[in-house]
Amino acid sequence: MEILPNLRCYFVSITGLRPFNRCQYCEKRARECFGFQFFFIALSIIALLVTTFFISDLPALVLDIIIVIMVLIGLLSLVASRETNEIIYNNVLLAKLNRELEEKVSQRTAELKEFIGIINHEMKTPLTAIISATEFIDLHARDRLEPSPLKFLRLAKKNSIDLLHLTEEMLDLSKIEAGKIEIYKGKLDIPKLAEEITDALRIKAEEKQVIFKTAIDPAAAVFNADAHRFRQVLFNLLDNAVKYSPQGGTVELKAQLVNRESGIAVPAARLPQSSNLGGQGRQVDRTNHEPLTTNHVIQITITDQGIGIKAENLGSIFEKFAQRAPGYKGTGLGLHIAKSFVEAHGGSIAARSEYGKGATFTVSIPA
Numbered sequence: 069m070e071i072l073p074n075l076r077c078y079f080v081s082i083t084g085l086r087p088f089n090r091c092q093y094c095e096k097r098a099r100e101c102f103g104f105q106f107f108f109i110a111l112s113i114i115a116l117l118v119t120t121f122f123i124s125d126l127p128a129l130v131l132d133i134i135i136v137i138m139v140l141i142g143l144l145s146l147v148a149s150r151e152t153n154e155i156i157y158n159n160v161l162l163a164k165l166n167r168e169l170e171e172k173v174s175q176r177t178a179e180l181k182e183f184i185g186i187i188n189h190e191m192k193t194p195l196t197a198i199i200s201a202t203e204f205i206d207l208h209a210r211d212r213l214e215p216s217p218l219k220f221l222r223l224a225k226k227n228s229i230d231l232l233h234l235t236e237e238m239l240d241l242s243k244i245e246a247g248k249i250e251i252y253k254g255k256l257d258i259p260k261l262a263e264e265i266t267d268a269l270r271i272k273a274e275e276k277q278v279i280f281k282t283a284i285d286p287a288a289a290v291f292n293a294d295a296h297r298f299r300q301v302l303f304n305l306l307d308n309a310v311k312y313s314p315q316g317g318t319v320e321l322k323a324q325l326v327n328r329e330s331g332i333a334v335p336a337a338r339l340p341q342s343s344n345l346g347g348q349g350r351q352v353d354r355t356n357h358e359p360l361t362t363n364h365v366i367q368i369t370i371t372d373q374g375i376g377i378k379a380e381n382l383g384s385i386f387e388k389f390a391q392r393a394p395g396y397k398g399t400g401l402g403l404h405i406a407k408s409f410v411e412a413h414g415g416s417i418a419a420r421s422e423y424g425k426g427a428t429f430t431v432s433i434p435a
Contacts, residue, residue, distance in 0.1 A: 191235050192232065196232065198224070199228045199232065202222075202225035203225065206221060206222060222271050226271045237399060237402065240401075240409075244404075254294070255290055255291075256292065256293040256294075256298055257290050258291075259282070261298070261302060262282050262321055265303050266280045266306065268303070269306060269307060269310055278310050278318070279316075279317075279318045279319070280306075280319055280320075282320070284322070284323040285325065285333065288325045288366045288368075288435075294413070298409070300409060301431065304403065304406045305402075308372075308403070309370055309374070311374075314374065314375075317372065319373075321370050323367070323369075324366075324367055325364055325367075325435060326365055326432075328365050366434075367431070367432050369428055369430045371426060371428045372427055373425075375423070375424065375426075376421045376427050377419065377427050378423045385419060386406075387404060390403065406431075413433050414434050415434060416431075417429065
């Protein structure tokens with residue numbers, strides 16, 4: 069058994085003595101060794117020795133009784149020492165075995181994550197090819213297909229998109245946990261990105277007759293962000309909105325430039341001449357402008373008419389593997405990944421909801 073330094077034990081640290089075998093591996097303080105039993109035995113023996121030494125005229129019977137008591141105390145001390153020694157020794161063994169088990173579990177978990185990462189990476193390429201092929205056939209050959217084959221084709225596309233999304237979530241999660249999120253910012257066109265995502269979710273939305281609505285102010289149409297990461301953020305939020313929407317519901321996406329301090333939207337007409345917001349081909353009158361500062365953020369809100377979120381769950385919905393509403397499938401990773409990517413941009417994400425009346429997610433990114 070490995071000998072521990074006993075830095076916590078006052079007796080060993082002061083005297084340098086290890087009176088019991090367990091002192092080699094016990095990390096308790098002196099008072100915790102036996103509890104008060106340790107001090108009671110020590111003080112009792114000292115008191116008896118002092119008594120017999122100073123009182124020489126005690127009757128022989130009293131001296132015999134004192135000797136018997138001392139022997140009994142000594143035997144009790146020995147028994148307690150051995151029992152305590154065995155308990156502490158077993159505890160130390162259990163702690164050591166627990167550490168070894170944790171190390172093995174950690175190692176196996178790392179190997180499993182690496183394996184999952186490899187599998188997901190290998191799956192991503194063929195899934196992308198399948199989605200592209202089904203989109204091409206759906207776009208160019210739908211008029212020549214019977215309703216039944218067309219239905220299966222769109223089902224294959226939908227399931228391929230879902231599987232690709234799951235694959236990307238697993239890859240993203242492994243990067244988040246490893247602290248390897250890389251952000252490459254560039255010009256991001258929100259109207260174009262929203263159109264791409266709603267098109268990817270079209271089949272799922274049509275099944276529930278969900279309608280997409282967008283209201284994007286020209287002042288917030290283009291800004292700097294990582295296109296791939298931000299696409300994942302909006303896809304996760306819109307996918308959730310469709311998933312929890314009722315039959316015939318509406319999912320609305322709004323984007324606007326907001327003053328961080330006042331919370332008031334800044335119209336495009338008040339942007340400075342040097343601002344490159346507004347996007348290509350969007351004519352914006354920039355007279356009487358408000359200077360664009362670090363107090364401005366791009367605020368994107370996604371609102372649905374779904375089942376909403378219970379008040380007690382609002383604080384935990386962005387956690388990994390957050391509990392899902394009964395009857396709805398999912399990994400519980402989408403919102404966690406979205407929050408990680410938004411924060412990697414220096415932004416924030418929040419949710420508000422009244423249970424039974426839908427939910428609104430707000431993403432704020434520095435302009």
